[in-house]
């Protein structure tokens with residue numbers, strides 16, 4: 280029921296996520312909080328739609344998981360991710376029926392407006408992942424954010440805005456009850472995806488780790504080559520007594536090589552890299568191992584199930600370049 284980023288394909292189809300119910304409507308809820316909305320809303324359907332909830336709070340994830348389990352909703356998944364990379368990389372164009380956003384963080388200060396989720400580029404992205412005629416359902420008590428979001432949806436050119444009454448389930452979430460207690464009343468809008476040609480909306484560019492990978496460093500094995508890697512010839516003496524943090528900025532990523540560790544068991548080195556690409560952050564390990572022919576293999580480690588992105592490839596390149604700066608000769612770059 281809880282999906283890690285590494286459990287997804289890029290993109291993932293409804294048939295892959297819901298093999299028993301692939302043809303049911305598909306609902307994505309963004310920022311589900313403690314997960315009260317979906318069990319209540321799903322109960323209003325004769326047959327519960329397929330559900331994917333995305334949230335950035337790990338505590339919320341566990342609370343929501345308990346609620347979904349109690350409700351016995353088998354065709355419901357939760358994931359701890361930012362909404363934008365999930366929509367961009369995991370959800371295929373024109374595959375969702377509904378996107379639900381209940382009580383999004385309003386970021387009320389003028390200098391924080393850029394943190395708001397519901398801005399025109401987001402609406403264009405959401406519209407591209409919705410089927411034509413599918414809708415984003417927004418409920419919020421925050422009048423100014425509501426007007427802002429409706430304006431942004433219209434400006435996006437990808438959505439038509441209709442206002443109306445919120446579904447009852449959206450009025451019973453944790454935040455709905457909190458704001459109701461303060462005397463605030465919620466606004467609701469249905470933002471309907473138009474059939475606009477969304478040429479500039481990013482498509483999935485990430486790749487999952489290959490499913491099977493031998494740990495050997497054997498040479499021309501195609502599976503070895505499927506992971507970002509480089510082959511180096513290290514000098515007879517390599518000064519690895521110090522390591523300085525290094526930062527590499529690329530067109531779509533920032534890579535920081537944070538630390539290098541030596542194995543106690545064999546002649547191996549591992550570099551910890553921090554990779555930031557938009558809203559996606561990954562910590563990855565890049566291993567440096569000896570090959571049978573005496574050369575060295577620099578290769579992305581499988582630990583943590585990293586996703587192969589341009590930034591992760593650059594992290595492997597950065598390790599190769601760091602070793603090259605210490606006198607290694609790079610014989611092959613496979614990233």
Ligand SMILES: C[S@@+](CC[C@H](N)C(=O)[O-])C[C@H]1O[C@@H](n2cnc3c(N)ncnc32)[C@H](O)[C@@H]1O
Pocket residue numbers: 309310311312313333334335336339360361362363380381382383384396452453454455
């Ligand atoms: C004000 S709370 C509302 C929670 C819930 N929808 C409710 O009505 O009780 C906003 C939620 O959105 C989550 N959130 C904020 N930005 C997010 C993003 N980019 N992607 C996914 N979740 C996000 C927050 O962690 C928080 O749980």
